[in-house]
Amino acid sequence: MSKTEIWKDADAVNAAIDGMADDLKALIAERGIENPLMVGIHTGGVWVADRLHERLGIADALGHLDISFYRDDFTRIGMHPQVRPSYLPVGVDDRHLILVDDVLQSGRTIRAALNVLFDYGRPASVILATLAERGGRELPIAPDVVGLHAQLDRNEQIKLSGPEPLLMLRGKTPRHASAKSGPGSETAQKSSSHSDSGPT
Numbered sequence: 001m002s003k004t005e006i007w008k009d010a011d012a013v014n015a016a017i018d019g020m021a022d023d024l025k026a027l028i029a030e031r032g033i034e035n036p037l038m039v040g041i042h043t044g045g046v047w048v049a050d051r052l053h054e055r056l057g058i059a060d061a062l063g064h065l066d067i068s069f070y071r072d073d074f075t076r077i078g079m080h081p082q083v084r085p086s087y088l089p090v091g092v093d094d095r096h097l098i099l100v101d102d103v104l105q106s107g108r109t110i111r112a113a114l115n116v117l118f119d120y121g122r123p124a125s126v127i128l129a130t131l132a133e134r135g136g137r138e139l140p141i142a143p144d145v146v147g148l149h150a151q152l153d154r155n156e157q158i159k160l161s162g163p164e165p166l167l168m169l170r171g172k173t174p175r176h177a178s179a180k181s182g183p184g185s186e187t188a189q190k191s192s193s194h195s196d197s198g199p200t
Helices: 009-032 044-056 109-118
Strands: 001-009 037-041 063-065 098-102 127-133 144-148 156-161 165-173
Touching: 001 009, 001 037, 001 098, 009 044, 009 127, 009 144, 037 109, 037 144, 044 063, 044 098, 044 156, 063 109, 098 109, 098 156, 109 127, 127 156
Parallel strands: 037 063, 037 098, 098 127, 127 144
Antiparallel strands: 001 165, 156 165
């Protein structure tokens, strides 16, 4: 993504996360869920989940997933991931999970994350919360809770920059950009490497 600009500043992102926390509290109460387990998807999803985890006062430690090698389009899009170990503080069997990501577009990241989770066990339910969503869904996946809705042109993307502060960046996708991102693609102020924006 080139020529990035700030789409949502830190105040706007924090306000969106506050709204997500309120919506999650209401949804958890509506469904009668007690002691949910929250899991963030590396990298941006973990940044967002960390803030939601604190706001909701969830008892169990925050879990996190790396889905790099679970993507069904891994070889096609030529990802060069910085692999991070997944971590779940407790077993997921019969637990109600809150799965958190930063940007939802195609749905392939979420599909991969569900595959990872089901390798660990069979949860009772999964609530999907995303900081932002935009058009371009390739799979029938929709968030239960979403903070920001983006109306973008086909050649535009959004991505989360962080972890301090959290900013949502907007930029254009070069027409002939190489599929290789390389390990040096993260800027000094890191941006989320596994968000579901663009081709992901």
